[in-house]
Amino acid sequence: MRNNKSEKIALTLLRIAIGWLFFHEGLNKVITEGWTAKMYLLQANGPLQSFYHWMASNESILQFTNYSLIGSLLLIGLALFIGLYERFFTIAGIIILALFYFAYPPWGESINSYAEGNYLLVDKNLITACALLVLFHFNIAKEFGLDRFRFKPNA
Amino acid sequence: MKRRDLLKGLVGVPFLGAYGYLLLDKLKHTPDINDNPFIHFLEKKLPLPAQQTPYSNDGKKLRIGIIGTGSRGSYLMKALGFLPPESIDQMNEKQQQLFNEQPDLNVEIVAICDLYQPRAEKAALAAANIDRDGTQKFNRPAVKTYASYKQLIADNTVDAVVIATSDQWHAPITIEAAKAGKHVYCEKALTHNLEDVFKVRDAVVNNRITFQLGHQNRQTENYIRSKQIVDAGLLGKVNLVETSTNRNSENGAWLYNIPESANEQNVDWKQFLRNGNIPFNKEHFFRWRLFWEYSTGLAGDLLTHEFDCINQILGMGIPEKVTASGGIYHWKDNREVPDVFQVMMEYPSKSMSLMYSASQANSANRPRLIMGTDASLEIGGKINLNVDPGSRLYQKYLKDNQVQPNSSICLNNAESLKLDGISSATEKYFASRGLLYTTHNGKMMDTTHLHLAEWLHAIRTGSTTSCNIDRAFEEGITAQMATLAYREEKVKKWDGDKVI
Numbered sequence: 156m157r158n159n160k161s162e163k164i165a166l167t168l169l170r171i172a173i174g175w176l177f178f179h180e181g182l183n184k185v186i187t188e189g190w191t192a193k194m195y196l197l198q199a200n201g202p203l204q205s206f207y208h209w210m211a212s213n214e215s216i217l218q219f220t221n222y223s224l225i226g227s228l229l230l231i232g233l234a235l236f237i238g239l240y241e242r243f244f245t246i247a248g249i250i251i252l253a254l255f256y257f258a259y260p261p262w263g264e265s266i267n268s269y270a271e272g273n274y275l276l277v278d279k280n281l282i283t284a285c286a287l288l289v290l291f292h293f294n295i296a297k298e299f300g301l302d303r304f305r306f307k308p309n310a
Numbered sequence: 311m312k313r314r315d316l317l318k319g320l321v322g323v324p325f326l327g328a329y330g331y332l333l334l335d336k337l338k339h340t341p342d343i344n345d346n347p348f349i350h351f352l353e354k355k356l357p358l359p360a361q362q363t364p365y366s367n368d369g370k371k372l373r374i375g376i377i378g379t380g381s382r383g384s385y386l387m388k389a390l391g392f393l394p395p396e397s398i399d400q401m402n403e404k405q406q407q408l409f410n411e412q413p414d415l416n417v418e419i420v421a422i423c424d425l426y427q428p429r430a431e432k433a434a435l436a437a438a439n440i441d442r443d444g445t446q447k448f449n450r451p452a453v454k455t456y457a458s459y460k461q462l463i464a465d466n467t468v469d470a471v472v473i474a475t476s477d478q479w480h481a482p483i484t485i486e487a488a489k490a491g492k493h494v495y496c497e498k499a500l501t502h503n504l505e506d507v508f509k510v511r512d513a514v515v516n517n518r519i520t521f522q523l524g525h526q527n528r529q530t531e532n533y534i535r536s537k538q539i540v541d542a543g544l545l546g547k548v549n550l551v552e553t554s555t556n557r558n559s560e561n562g563a564w565l566y567n568i569p570e571s572a573n574e575q576n577v578d579w580k581q582f583l584r585n586g587n588i589p590f591n592k593e594h595f596f597r598w599r600l601f602w603e604y605s606t607g608l609a610g611d612l613l614t615h616e617f618d619c620i621n622q623i624l625g626m627g628i629p630e631k632v633t634a635s636g637g638i639y640h641w642k643d644n645r646e647v648p649d650v651f652q653v654m655m656e657y658p659s660k661s662m663s664l665m666y667s668a669s670q671a672n673s674a675n676r677p678r679l680i681m682g683t684d685a686s687l688e689i690g691g692k693i694n695l696n697v698d699p700g701s702r703l704y705q706k707y708l709k710d711n712q713v714q715p716n717s718s719i720c721l722n723n724a725e726s727l728k729l730d731g732i733s734s735a736t737e738k739y740f741a742s743r744g745l746l747y748t749t750h751n752g753k754m755m756d757t758t759h760l761h762l763a764e765w766l767h768a769i770r771t772g773s774t775t776s777c778n779i780d781r782a783f784e785e786g787i788t789a790q791m792a793t794l795a796y797r798e799e800k801v802k803k804w805d806g807d808k809v810i
Contacts, residue, residue: 171325178329186337236329237322303319 167299170235170290173283177248178232184225192221201260227251235290238300245291252284348704348712355542356721365760365767367416372766375421375468375492377459377483379433381566382497383424383474386524387436389758390472392419394436395448410442412759415766420467423456425578426595428571430455458581459483463490470520470769472762473497476598477606478584481506484521488513493769495762497524498618499610500786502584504794504809507786514779522765522775523782525618529760530748536680536689537623539721544695545682546703548624548662553616554676555608555668563641563649563670564599564611568592593644600645602797607647608668609634609792614785616666616678617655618777621784623680623689628787628804629655629664634796640671653792666792694718 184190192211199207210220227247234244261274296302374390376383387393391414401409419437424430434452441447456462459479463471463486470493473483481501487494494514500523501507514521527533540548557563572592579590586603588594598604599611621627636651649671655664667676677690684701688694697704699715707713748757761777768775777785791802791809803810 167321171322174322175325175329179333182333233326235322236326237320299318299321301319301322303315307315 163295163299166290166293166295167238169286170238170241170295170300173248173286173290174232174235174237176232176283177228177251178236181225181228181232184221184228190221191217192224193217195258196220199258201257201262203257207258224251238296238302239305241296241300241302242291242294245287248287249284249291252280252287256280256284346712347710348707351707352544352719352721355544356538365763366770367414367763367766369416369770372417372769373420373467373469374417375423375462375465375471376419376433376437377423377462377471377473378475378479378497379422379424379429380426380474383472384433384436385758386472386474386495386497386762387419387433389756389762390415390417390419391442392436392439393442394432395439395443395445397436398439398442398444408754408756412756413763415759415763417766419453421454421456421462421465423459423462425582426569426572427576428569457578460486463487463492468492470494470766474524476582476604477610478502478604481510482584484510485513488517488519488521491517491519493520493765495522495524495765496782498614498785499606499789500614500782501790502604502606502610504787504790507783507790510786511779511783520765520769520775521779521782522761522768523618523777523779523785524758524761525615525622525777525781525785526757526761527615527619528622528776529755529757529764532689532691532693532748533619533622535721536687536693539687539693539695540623540680543703544685545680545687546684546698546701548680548682550662550681551620551624551664552676552679552681553620553664553666554678555612555616555666555670556673556676557670558673562673564597565641565643566597568596572596600643600647602646605647606789606793607796608636608649608651608670609653609796610789612668613651613653613666613792614789617664617788618781618785619678620664620680621781622776626657626660626662626664627784629791630658630804631656632788632791632795632802632804634792636668636796648796651796653795655788655792688718693721695721 196207196211196217209216211217228251231244231248231251234240235248256278261276261278294302297306376387379387388397388409389412391412393409398406398409418440422430422433422437424433431452434455435448437453438450439448440450456465459475462468463483471483471487473480473487473494473496475483475497477499479502480496480499481503484494484496488510501510539545572595574590577590577592577595579595582595582604584604588603594601594604599607605611632653632655634651634653636648638645638648639650641649649669651666651668653666655666657663675690677688680687680689683698684703685698686696688696696716696718697708697713699708701708704713708715713719747754748760765775767773787804787809791804794800794809795802
């Protein structure tokens with residue numbers, strides 16, 4: 156990576172923005188009374204739909220899915236906000252986004268009311284995942300984030 | 311540690327703080343939905359629906375005879391818990407799960423009657439499949455089959471009959487069964503002609519049997535909820551109801567499969583004919599819904615479902631005046647019954663009209679609409695209340711912006727139901743009209759199963775059924791008035807005792 160200050164600031168802002176997005180998604184589900192992923196899962200389409208339907212197939216699996224999703228969103232969001240274990244959590248974020256992407260794959264089939272916007276192959280989930288891939292490679296938290304103290308303990 | 315390192319390391323923290331501040335500020339300024347007086351008003355008027363009646367299956371095992379085992383008869387057998395082993399093999403996982411979860415109704419099917427021999431044989435095997443086995447495990451002898459419904463009704467081991475024949479036989483079989491003291495579950499339409507409606511009512515009442523007409527919509531949570539909404543006065547005075555049938559497929563237009571192997575040897579054509587002397591005709595036998603000789607057309611087949619659904623919600627009964635129009639506009643085959651059909655039902659003494667409109671060549675989603683002076687209720691998969699801008703009842707809430715005029719307020723509790731992997735186009739149509747599945751105390755259930763369960767419960771306990779002979783009489787007269795209005799091109803009137 157070139158030692159260019161404005162590039163680093165831009166990458167840090169990108170990481171914080173994505174962290175903000177994840178954290179708010181997670182927290183919003185916590186404060187929404189009775190929130191559940193059930194309808195989202197049941198309406199899922201595409202080649203992996205049976206997997207999503209299975210996740211909503213009984214109460215205990217659904218509960219586990221709900222809690223894991225909220226926990227993951229909050230953890231990934233917080234980690235990206237403060238730049239801790241950035242490489243691990245960017246990959247975790249990509250996995251979650253892939254799950255969102257394949258639940259309603261934008262492959263030019265019928266428009267689903269559960270997924271807003273008009274997309275062909277590329278949607279916001281895919282773009283956010285690509286941005287996380289960039290962050291994974293640049294690993295900006297090593298300099299701007301708590302990872303700085305992990306890699307430079309004596310800094 | 312250098313100050314510079316500390317600042318770089320903690321760069322995300324101020325953003326986290328900013329997020330927290332903005333979120334708290336947003337939450338503070340979001341109006342609490344519980345503080346909305348309009349919502350309070352709705353909640354007060356509309357308590358949560360009571361748990362639906364659990365139908366008991368205890369006591370004596372009831373012995374059922376099935377008369378008519380075509381597509382509807384087979385479906386009724388499935389709803390009772392009986393499927394042929396090969397059908398079990400063909401089910402996908404979700405279908406098997408639903409079928410296996412369907413409660414045991416404590417019945418046995420002891421006899422089968424069908425005029426097409428291969429169908430009777432298949433149904434007799436299904437009736438024997440008490441353990442819901444596939445072909446690999448199934449190993450039981452078929453139950454007995456009768457060539458005539460009269461023999462089946464005369465069988466002393468039969469307590470009750472399920473009738474799913476072509477329309478022209480509903481009345482004669484119901485009357486014969488009632489006279490023999492057998493309880494009856496009969497498919498719609500109640501009868502094929504007007505005189506039979508009265509005869510069926512007399513036979514059921516005089517012989518005190520438990521009767522249920524096959525309008526399984528009676529079990530649908532959305533309609534039970536809709537009745538509660540209307541009864542609470544949330545629509546004001548209802549003056550107009552719109553309801554419809556919308557299908558666009560061969561199956562939806564009753565072009566059913568005609569088996570190649572069917573012939574005069576394995577079809578009892580003579581018994582199929584109630585009147586007249588029509589020569590053997592496979593199309594007439596397997597696609598009887600298309601011909602007036604055996605069918606009541608759209609009026610008996612699909613208007614009746616819509617009528618009964620509205621009658622369940624509003625309890626308006628027989629219309630005082632009926633006009634009908636339509637024609638054979640799309641399916642230019644041999645059919646005699648219309649494929650586009652409109653019926654206007656007038657209720658001057660109740661100050662309302664009911665408008666029915668059907669197309670078998672377009673499947674647009676037209677929800678049922680109950681229109682009152684204060685609000686409209688849209689009933690489809692969801693129940694939406696639309697407050698009318700001219701409402702007096704909601705005037706204050708409208709003025710204070712606590713409710714937006716004509717914006718849908720969803721009032722059902724049932725979750726939308728997932729049907730992919732279960733259903734064909736016709737099934738999806740029925741499901742969207744609330745005729746296939748419902749939630750029953752939070753569980754997804756087949757409405758036909760619940761409707762049969764209610765009938766069996768009524769037989770065991772002496773309670774009444776939801777589509778009993780009084781409701782059936784209203785359905786029967788209305789369907790006949792619509793058919794006669796169409797065929798005679800006349801206005802048909804009900805004077806309280808007879809059709810004129």
